[in-house]
Amino acid sequence: MVQMTGGHAVVQQLIAEGVDTVFAVPGMQVMHIYDGFLEAPGINLVTCRHEQTAVFAADGYARTRGVPGVALVVPGPGAYNAGAAMATAMAGNSPVLLLSGQIASHELYGGRGSLHEINDQLEFMAPVTKWRQRTGSAAEIPGLIHEAFKQLKTGRPQPVEVEIPHDFLGETHDFDSIEREEYPRPGVPADHVSSAADILAGAERPLLWVGDGVIRASASAELEQLAPALGAPVLHSRDAQGALPDTHPLAFEVPSPGYGDPATEELLTASDVILVVGSRFAKSETERWDISPNQKIIHIDIDPTIPGESYNPAVSIIGDARVALTALNTALEDHAFNSDWDPELLAEVHVRRRELLRARFPEQIAMFEELRMRLPDDAVMVGGVTVGTRWMRSAFDIMQPGTLTSASYMTTLGYAFPLALGAKAGSPDRPVIALCGDGGFSYAIGDLATAVQHHINLVTVLFNNGKYGASQNDQVNGRFGGRVIGTDLVNPDFVALAESFGVVGVRVTKLDQLPDAIMEATSAGQPVLIDVVGDAMRALDQVDV
Secondary structure, three states, X not given: OEEEEHHHHHHHHHHXXXXXXXXXXXXXXXXXXXXXXXXXXXXXXXXXOOHHHXXXXXXXXXXXXXXXXXXXXXXXXXXXXXXXXXXXXXXXXXXXXXXXXXXXXXXXXXXXXXOOOOOOHHHHHHHHOOEEEEOOOHHHHHHHHHHHHHHHHOOOXXXXXXXXXXXXXXXXXXXXXXXXXXXXXXXXXXHHHHHHHHHHHHOOOEEEEEOOXXXXXXXXXXXXXXXXXXXXXXXXXXXXXXOOOOOOOOEEEOOOXXXXXXXXXXXXXXXXXXXXXXXXXXXXXXXXXXXXXXOEEEEEEOOXXXXXXXXXXXXXXXXXHHHHHHHHHHHHHHXXXXXXXXXXXXXXXXXXXXXXXXXXXXXXXXXXXXXXXXXXXXXXXXXXXXXXXXXXXXXXXXXXXXXXXXXXXXXXXXXXXXXXXXXXXXXXXXOEEEEEEHXXXXXXXHHHHHHHHOOOOOEEEEEOOOEOHHHHHHHHHHOOOOOOOOOXXXXXXXXXXXXXXXXXXXXXXXXXXXXXXXXXXXXXXXXXXXXXXXXXXXXXXXXXX
C-alpha cells in the first residue's frame, strides 16, 4: 500500500486501468485529482473550454481507439453541461467514463446552497448512463473506478458515471491500485445458433440488417464471411456504415428518411428471413417499414432487452456479435443454401442511387468521390448536423469500420467538432475530418484553443450558409409554407477568428477547390479550419440529398 490522497488514488487507478488520456475542465471539487496528474506523466491531460466538449472528446477518443474514454468535470453545472454529450454517447453505444466531483459528503442532500450543489445528481445521470455510483468513503475509490471499467468493458458499451465527494479526494490513506482486467466475450446458446442456422439455410431471400454492435464487437470479418455464403444483401444502419466496405457488392444502406435508395426498401420487403445483428431497429430507420407475417427475424444482440423491443424474433441469440457470427458461420458449414436473390438485381441496386445522383449533381458527387480517392481508407469522417454530411454520406465510400461517426438517433447539434477533437487526439497519425455547419460549430468554438494548446491537428470543414439549415428547410420546404423566423444567423469572419486562436484558416469559394484544401490541411501539422462559402456552399445547399 502507498499513502496518498484520494485524488492521487483516482489517477493511480486510471493508470492501472490503462488510461493514457483524460479530457477535463478544472474546478474546486476536482483539484485534488488535478494535483494527482502532476505525478502521472504517462497521462495526457487535455484541459477543455467546456464540459460538453470534454465528454464529446472522450466519446470520440473511445470510438477511434476502441477503448474507454475518460472525462473529468465538477458537479452541478459541470455535470449538467456534460449531459448532452453523455446522451450522445448513450445513443451511440460509446464506452465513456465521466468522473464527476461532488460537494462534501456531509453536505449531501443538505439543500444549504453549497458550491455547485445539486440535490440528487445521480438521478439526473440515470437516463444517460448504463451504470452510476457515488463513493461512500475515500477507501472505495480504487474499487469503484475498477467496477466502472468492468461496466464499460462488458455487456452493451455505454457511458457510466462515478461521483466522488471532494472531502474524500483530499483525505490521505494507504491505497492499493487494482490490476486491470480484461473480460472474456460471453458465449452464445448452441441450440439458438443451430435454430438460426436452420432458418437461414432454408431462406429463399435472406437479408442481414447490421447495427453498430458489429463494429463495437470487431465482427466485420465474420460478417464478410457470412453474407457471401448466404448470398444475402447487408443493410447497414447509420452507425454501422463501414462494417462492410461501401464498395462491397452486398453492402447497402438502411432506407431511412433522407438517406439510401428506396430500392433497398424493396429488398427489405422482399426478404423472407432477416438476420439482425447489433441493432435496436431505431425508429428513424424503420418508420417506413413493418414486418409482414411471412417474414422471420433472427436477432443477435449483447443486450437481452433489445430483441423483442420492436419485433418478436423467431430466434434470439443473446451475446457478443463476433462470438455469435463465428458460431453461426460454423453451424452453417454443413448446410445447403436455398437463397434465390438475383445477383444482377443486387448489383443494379448497389450502384443505382449513386448513378442517379451523379447524373443530377455531377459537380457535388465528383468532389466527394475525388476526396475519397485521395484520402486513405482509415481516414475518420465525423459527420455533423449539416448538409455537407448528407452529401458526404451519398458520395464518399466508407471503407473501414469505425471511420464514420455520427450522433446516432440523438442527432446532437454541435457535437462534430468537439467529438472530432477527441478522435484526433486518440488517433494522431490518421486524418480526422470534422464536417460542421456554422450553427453547430459555434457551440464549441472556444475549443479551437484546445486544439492549438494540445497540438490536436484536426481538420474542420465548416459549411457556412448563415443559418440553422435543417430548421430553416423545415420552414421553407416543409411544414410552414415559407414562414421564416429565428433560423438566420449572423456569423463572425470564421477564418479571421480561427487565426486569432492560432488555427490555420482557409476560405473555399468553389467546390472543386475543396479536395485540395482538405488534403493540404491533413499535412499542415497544425489545426486547420476550412470555411466553405460562396458558390461552393450554394452548390451544396441547393438540395436536401
